[in-house]
Amino acid sequence: MATFWFQKTHEYIAEIDGDYRVGISEFAAQELGDITFIELPEVGAAIAQGESFGTVESVKAVSDVYAPVDLEVTAVNEELADEPEKVNADPQGDGWFIKVKLSNPSQLDALMSKADYDAMNKEAG
Amino acid sequence: MDATTKKTPLYDTHAKLGAKMVDFAGYMMPVWYPTGIVKEHLAVRNSVGIFDLTHMGEFFVKGERAFDFVQHITCNDVRKIGNGGVQYTLFPTPEGGVVDDLLVYQINPEYYMMVVNASNIDKDWAWVNKHNDFGVELINSSDRYSLIAVQGPRCEEVLAAAGFEDVAYDHPFTFRRLKRGGKRVYLCVTGYTGERGFEIIIQNAGAQPLWDDLMAAGAEMGLTPVGLGARDTLRLEAGMCLYGHELDDTTSVMEANLNWTVGWDKDFLGKDVLVRHKAHGTDRLLFGLVVEKKLGSPRPGARVFAEGTDVGVVTSGSYSPSLDKNIAFCYLRPAICEAGRELAVEVRKKQVPATAVKPPFVRHRLFEHKY
Numbered sequence: 001m002a003t004f005w006f007q008k009t010h011e012y013i014a015e016i017d018g019d020y021r022v023g024i025s026e027f028a029a030q031e032l033g034d035i036t037f038i039e040l041p042e043v044g045a046a047i048a049q050g051e052s053f054g055t056v057e058s059v060k061a062v063s064d065v066y067a068p069v070d071l072e073v074t075a076v077n078e079e080l081a082d083e084p085e086k087v088n089a090d091p092q093g094d095g096w097f098i099k100v101k102l103s104n105p106s107q108l109d110a111l112m113s114k115a116d117y118d119a120m121n122k123e124a125g
Numbered sequence: 126m127d128a129t130t131k132k133t134p135l136y137d138t139h140a141k142l143g144a145k146m147v148d149f150a151g152y153m154m155p156v157w158y159p160t161g162i163v164k165e166h167l168a169v170r171n172s173v174g175i176f177d178l179t180h181m182g183e184f185f186v187k188g189e190r191a192f193d194f195v196q197h198i199t200c201n202d203v204r205k206i207g208n209g210g211v212q213y214t215l216f217p218t219p220e221g222g223v224v225d226d227l228l229v230y231q232i233n234p235e236y237y238m239m240v241v242n243a244s245n246i247d248k249d250w251a252w253v254n255k256h257n258d259f260g261v262e263l264i265n266s267s268d269r270y271s272l273i274a275v276q277g278p279r280c281e282e283v284l285a286a287a288g289f290e291d292v293a294y295d296h297p298f299t300f301r302r303l304k305r306g307g308k309r310v311y312l313c314v315t316g317y318t319g320e321r322g323f324e325i326i327i328q329n330a331g332a333q334p335l336w337d338d339l340m341a342a343g344a345e346m347g348l349t350p351v352g353l354g355a356r357d358t359l360r361l362e363a364g365m366c367l368y369g370h371e372l373d374d375t376t377s378v379m380e381a382n383l384n385w386t387v388g389w390d391k392d393f394l395g396k397d398v399l400v401r402h403k404a405h406g407t408d409r410l411l412f413g414l415v416v417e418k419k420l421g422s423p424r425p426g427a428r429v430f431a432e433g434t435d436v437g438v439v440t441s442g443s444y445s446p447s448l449d450k451n452i453a454f455c456y457l458r459p460a461i462c463e464a465g466r467e468l469a470v471e472v473r474k475k476q477v478p479a480t481a482v483k484p485p486f487v488r489h490r491l492f493e494h495k496y
């Protein structure tokens with residue numbers, strides 16, 4: 001069973017069996033359109049909350065992605081280098097960006113639940 | 126959405142199809158449908174796509190001296206086109222810039238239509254009026270006409286199935302005037318994709334029935350609605366300029382490699398500068414770059430380098446669905462414009478390898494065998 005937290009800039013962090021994964025939300029993937037390129041950090045990189053940890057490029061746009069919490073990268077989704085379209089197909093599943101270790105787990109409490117995040121997008125849309 | 130943002134007659138159709146809509150030049154336009162830019166793009170290259178381009182502007186020029194007026198204000202030679210002919214041309218400025226690029230349609234030498242860029246309608250309207258020293262009647266019909274394009278190798282089949290008679294892509298850059306459901310139609314053998322295609326200009330009230338007829342007729346051929354996103358990647362691959370990127374008030378027709386559009390044997394507004402540019406050359410020329418897929422896409426404003434020296438700037442850049450690489454238009458120093466030359470370009474603040482190429486990036490296929 002996975003638990004998802006979201007932030008305003010449309011990244012999520014998910015806990016799946018004690019592992020934490022970070023990626024972009026279904027809403028963001030849809031808004032960006034066809035994704036053609038993803039740049040990800042190296043394993044071992046420490047990234048502070050709010051800092052950019054990579055870039056997502058779609059046909060029409062380039063966007064930075066920001067760390068939802070202080071984190072250390074433990075794995076990157078290597079498959080996205082050859083198949084960036086996986087992010088469009090399943091952003092909150094196989095299209096995850098990085099696996100991370102949390103430096104400060106209490107930061108999760110300040111993020112949005114799925115319900116709050118959906119409500120935010122509905123209001124903006 | 127701004128209160129002044131206009132909707133095309135097909136707005137609800139796009140909404141029903143699930144299009145992502147954006148405000149483009151004051152119109153709510155579909156940028157892509159759930160199909161996605163890449164598949165929409167490939168549908169046009171491999172089969173056929175349909176576009177709502179109602180945001181484009183339509184001006185009419187009428188009067189005894191309409192021919193003289195069009196000859197004066199555009200750089201291409203209108204004598205080349207004849208009745209029923211279409212010509213790609215530009216409004217050059219006496220300072221060596223470009224007001225807009227456009228298509229001119231000759232109904233007869235006393236009656237022309239001009240199709241201009243949506244983003245420039247107001248500026249162009251002011252420009253044509255300012256230079257009307259010929260007593261012609263100018264009519265801005267941009268809000269009264271819709272434009273639906275059908276582009277791709279199966280375009281003729283779609284139009285024939287929708288009941289258009291004698292559709293053949295034998296004569297690109299021609300048009301016919303006809304009536305459909307009592308509405309005036311300009312059936313134009315033109316496009317902005319590098320593929321065989323038609324652009325159908327129709328009075329607004331005829332747009333929805335026409336779209337529905339084409340969609341029904343084209344279902345069998347896989348007719349795919351295509352948004353402005355793929356329109357941009359298609360025109361970029363085809364090496365066609367986009368005003369605001371490759372062309373603007375400061376770029377000259379010669380810099381943009383559009384010398385083929387200049388009627389050197391006629392007089393026109395802004396000719397002097399172009400004659401000088403032809404004789405002495407320009408400081409920059411429009412050229413192309415190709416960057417490997419995994420290195421990311423150069424974007425407008427990115428600098429281009431040759432052996433560490435800044436030699437130019439990117440004006441348009443995107444992933445190319447047909448090549449599965451990244452491509453870009455750029456203005457370069459003329460000495461650098463050599464196909465195959467290894468350069469570097471900024472991508473997300475880093476320099477990456479790029480190869481210079483002469484556009485188009487994808488060969489036009491106007492006269493190839495039918496699908």
